Amino acid sequence: MNASIEFLSTYGPMLVFTSVLLEQAGVPIPCTPWLIASGALARLGHGTIALPIALATVAASLGHLVWFFAGRRWGSRVLRLVCRVSLEPDVCVQRTENVFTRYGARALIVAPFIPGLTTLAPPLAGMSGMHLRRYLALDAIGDLLWTTSFVALGWLAGEPFFRLVGVVMGYAGSAAGFFAGGLALYLAYKLLQRLRFRAQLRVDRLSAGELKRRLDAGEDMVLVDLRHRREVEDSGSTLPGALCISPEELDRRHKEIARGRDVILFCS
Amino acid sequence: MALSLKRRGIDRVRPLEGGYEGWVSEGFPLQQWVPAETTSTSIAVGA
Numbered sequence: 001m002n003a004s005i006e007f008l009s010t011y012g013p014m015l016v017f018t019s020v021l022l023e024q025a026g027v028p029i030p031c032t033p034w035l036i037a038s039g040a041l042a043r044l045g046h047g048t049i050a051l052p053i054a055l056a057t058v059a060a061s062l063g064h065l066v067w068f069f070a071g072r073r074w075g076s077r078v079l080r081l082v083c084r085v086s087l088e089p090d091v092c093v094q095r096t097e098n099v100f101t102r103y104g105a106r107a108l109i110v111a112p113f114i115p116g117l118t119t120l121a122p123p124l125a126g127m128s129g130m131h132l133r134r135y136l137a138l139d140a141i142g143d144l145l146w147t148t149s150f151v152a153l154g155w156l157a158g159e160p161f162f163r164l165v166g167v168v169m170g171y172a173g174s175a176a177g178f179f180a181g182g183l184a185l186y187l188a189y190k191l192l193q194r195l196r197f198r199a200q201l202r203v204d205r206l207s208a209g210e211l212k213r214r215l216d217a218g219e220d221m222v223l224v225d226l227r228h229r230r231e232v233e234d235s236g237s238t239l240p241g242a243l244c245i246s247p248e249e250l251d252r253r254h255k256e257i258a259r260g261r262d263v264i265l266f267c268s
Numbered sequence: 269m270a271l272s273l274k275r276r277g278i279d280r281v282r283p284l285e286g287g288y289e290g291w292v293s294e295g296f297p298l299q300q301w302v303p304a305e306t307t308s309t310s311i312a313v314g315a
Contacts, residue, residue: 077279205285208294226286237298244301247272254276265270266284266291 024063039154040161056147064122071123112146
């Protein structure tokens with residue numbers, strides 16, 4: 001235990017800053033164990049909690065800022081890029097937009113606590129044209145609350161945290177193997193399901209020319225514009241006769257879509 | 269979204285290749301979107 005305390009006393013601040021910066025910028029590496037450990041370390045008299053909180057807040061804000069500017073520069077393409085790692089990218093993008101529609105800029109404060117949203121909220125704020133100063137203030141509040149909560153958790157745990165780490169490391173081999181196996185099976189199943197469905201949709205895809213011909217021929221079909229409300233407003237138009245149903249309205253309005261007819265979906 | 273509709277019993281679902289932008293780039297007609305969705309006017313865009 002003394003060796004790990006000594007190691008953390010020396011490299012803790014650097015580990016906290018680097019891991020938080022990378023994790024908040026979207027690299028899938030865990031940073032919360034380092035935040036908790038730095039809090040526990042402070043409880044044992046090695047340093048203060050102020051330093052890891054400050055370092056982690058600055059690192060998180062820097063990591064988010066990259067995405068904020070990317071969102072401002074490249075718009076929804078950035079969201080799709082970030083969501084590409086998700087098993088359901090379309091749902092991922094829409095869900096994030098829905099959170100922003102519902103909570104507005106306040107979503108930035110809670111975003112660090114919601115897995116996934118922490119990387120998606122900054123580009124969405126950039127896309128929405130939020131003023132940089134307002135964005136920085138809200139993001140900093142969220143980051144400060146987030147880092148403080150984990151460092152405080154470690155501080156409350158104190159020495160037992162390091163004992164727990166020792167016990168966990170003892171069982172790490174078998175527990176990690178079991179967990180990793182289960183996770184791999186689940187991911188493989190979801191990926192297969194997704195690939196099969198996408199392959200089917202690719203086959204069923206309708207070209208704009210074919211749709212125009214069918215509409216001109218008077219075929220009875222339903223066109224559904226699934227773009228987000230803001231996108232429809234920006235463009236000011238939709239396809240002839242299309243129902244504009246944004247994804248967050250789908251639960252409430254899906255009965256407006258006639259069954260038994262070809263339903264043509266489109267987004268941006 | 270297509271999967272989500274299929275789960276709601278709408279199974280004859282076909283995505284439009286290229287989406288809205290694909291339709292616009294072909295120069296096909298559009299319909300003006302009105303916020304209240306009470307009225308709409310057809311306008312020709314490049315066709």
